[in-house]
Amino acid sequence: MSDRADFFGIADAAPAPPDASASTPRLLRLVRSVAFRRVAALLALALIWQVAAIAQANPIMLPSFTRTLAALWEALADEGLAAAAAASVRVLLEGYAVGILLALILVSLAVANSFARETLVVLTAMLNPLPAIALLPMAMLWFGLGEMSLIFVLVHSVLWPFALAALSGFQAVPETLCLVGRNYGLRGPSYVALILVPAALPAIISGLKIAWAFGWRTLIAAELVFGVSSRQGGLGWFIFRNRNELFTDKVFAGLLTVIIIGLLAETVVFRTIEAATIRRWGMQR
Numbered sequence: 001m002s003d004r005a006d007f008f009g010i011a012d013a014a015p016a017p018p019d020a021s022a023s024t025p026r027l028l029r030l031v032r033s034v035a036f037r038r039v040a041a042l043l044a045l046a047l048i049w050q051v052a053a054i055a056q057a058n059p060i061m062l063p064s065f066t067r068t069l070a071a072l073w074e075a076l077a078d079e080g081l082a083a084a085a086a087a088s089v090r091v092l093l094e095g096y097a098v099g100i101l102l103a104l105i106l107v108s109l110a111v112a113n114s115f116a117r118e119t120l121v122v123l124t125a126m127l128n129p130l131p132a133i134a135l136l137p138m139a140m141l142w143f144g145l146g147e148m149s150l151i152f153v154l155v156h157s158v159l160w161p162f163a164l165a166a167l168s169g170f171q172a173v174p175e176t177l178c179l180v181g182r183n184y185g186l187r188g189p190s191y192v193a194l195i196l197v198p199a200a201l202p203a204i205i206s207g208l209k210i211a212w213a214f215g216w217r218t219l220i221a222a223e224l225v226f227g228v229s230s231r232q233g234g235l236g237w238f239i240f241r242n243r244n245e246l247f248t249d250k251v252f253a254g255l256l257t258v259i260i261i262g263l264l265a266e267t268v269v270f271r272t273i274e275a276a277t278i279r280r281w282g283m284q285r
Contacts, residue, residue: 038267050064059249061248063248070249072253072256072257075250081253084237085257088223088235091150092219095151095153099162099215102159132153133225136149150223157211161214162207170196172203222236
């Protein structure tokens with residue numbers, strides 16, 4: 001019996017050694033993950049920056065990545081960089097909210113009326129290519145040296161790209177879905193909110209991201225050129241002031257702060273919205 005059991009391999013079999021390849025799929029999943037690839041890309045860029053700065057050997061022209069991190073820490077601790085960033089983000093959010101609200105009103109009117117739609121198309125074609133920073137001198141003439149001038153140019157930079165994206169998304173909604181909404185008696189705001197917005201959500205979120213990027217770079221450019229218009233001083237004014245004093249490491253620290261805030265908005269805010277809506281609903285991979 002023992003011989004037969006040994007023959008079939010069912011008796012007194014020694015425990016198999018742990019399979020070293022079991023951890024391989026985990027490693028592959030980590031390497032193939034989006035987060036790993038993005039972190040690896042950022043580390044590669046930081047390494048290139050560090051090597052280029054060492055090769056340049058001129059910290060006034062190009063400070064190293066490590067020196068920039070040290071300057072960033074010093075600016076956060078002693079020079080009010082966090083307050084400057086908060087001031088810029090607050091102004092940006094105010095202008096962004098007003099611009100998005102106005103765009104939604106215009107697009108809703110355009111959906112309901114053909115004349116309003118053609119008017120919005122013409123206005124978008126006229127004003128969307130116009131750089132918002134070019135309007136800042138007129139805004140300062142109209143609203144004075146204050147945040148209202150910045151908010152005015154922010155609204156201009158946000159309104160038209162978002163309106164264009166939202167209108168394109170609404171026009172791409174299938175006619176069958178529109179007919180279903182009308183058959184249920186939906187009209188006006190309820191039709192837009194319950195039929196058009198969910199169906200056009202990928203285009204709307206894309207427009208929100210584009211409008212955020214346009215508004216963010218417009219605000220920094222406005223503060224760089226007319227930094228005194230922001231009474232509390234923002235990131236652009238921080239960069240401008242340190243550039244005049246030839247503190248290039250702090251200039252790069254300010255630019256790095258701009259990049260970090262942009263990355264946080266993209267990876268935390270908009271990715272969370274996408275995951276909770278269009279990815280969850282299967283509208284986007």
